[in-house]
Amino acid sequence: MGLQALFFYIFAFIAIASAFMVIWSKNPVHSVLFLILVFFNAAGLFLLLGAEFLAMILLVVYVGAVAVLFLFVVMMLDIDFTELRAGVLEYAPIGALIGLILAAELIVVVGGSMISPEIAKTVAMPIPAITERTNTAALGDVLYTNYVYFFEIAALVLLVAMIGAIVLTLKHRTTVKRQNIANQVARNPKTAVEVISVKPGQGL
Numbered sequence: 001m002g003l004q005a006l007f008f009y010i011f012a013f014i015a016i017a018s019a020f021m022v023i024w025s026k027n028p029v030h031s032v033l034f035l036i037l038v039f040f041n042a043a044g045l046f047l048l049l050g051a052e053f054l055a056m057i058l059l060v061v062y063v064g065a066v067a068v069l070f071l072f073v074v075m076m077l078d079i080d081f082t083e084l085r086a087g088v089l090e091y092a093p094i095g096a097l098i099g100l101i102l103a104a105e106l107i108v109v110v111g112g113s114m115i116s117p118e119i120a121k122t123v124a125m126p127i128p129a130i131t132e133r134t135n136t137a138a139l140g141d142v143l144y145t146n147y148v149y150f151f152e153i154a155a156l157v158l159l160v161a162m163i164g165a166i167v168l169t170l171k172h173r174t175t176v177k178r179q180n181i182a183n184q185v186a187r188n189p190k191t192a193v194e195v196i197s198v199k200p201g202q203g204l
Helices: 003-024 028-048 052-076 081-086 089-115 117-122 135-146 148-169 181-186
Strands: none
Touching: 003 028, 028 052, 052 135, 135 148
């Protein structure tokens, strides 16, 4: 067994064990921490495959943003998880159906590659050798040439979703004083300064 195969089995075993702990852990904070461990081991598997860009993106985006956000939300919000678990059995049939669909898709993909190994040779845009083009450069060539319109559409959808989330969660409070930039810019000295003639011996 080579060194690369050894690291593959180590990363894969820890990732699968951590994924099971995400499901079975009763403490939601522990579940998020196990999820972060899954991301780290998945990044290690990407590095073994030569996809260093995907490994760094997995760590920066998912671990550095999404998982940490989940962790802070779980720790800061006072959520009654006992009440949430009370209705788990009601959604068990739907969850089982979705699980079966995902399992069937995995079987079709993995089984198809095992039954017909020549499918891998029919790739429309094969990955160039690492000596000719780095993984990051090859991914950029495909993403910003063949799929540039899809990339722009995905970015637009994310932008609309972000603006929609801000609009839905924004609450205007009547008791809070807010700036009116238009009134501030359009004011003149007559409305901005008030000169009061105070008589001697009298206050304002």
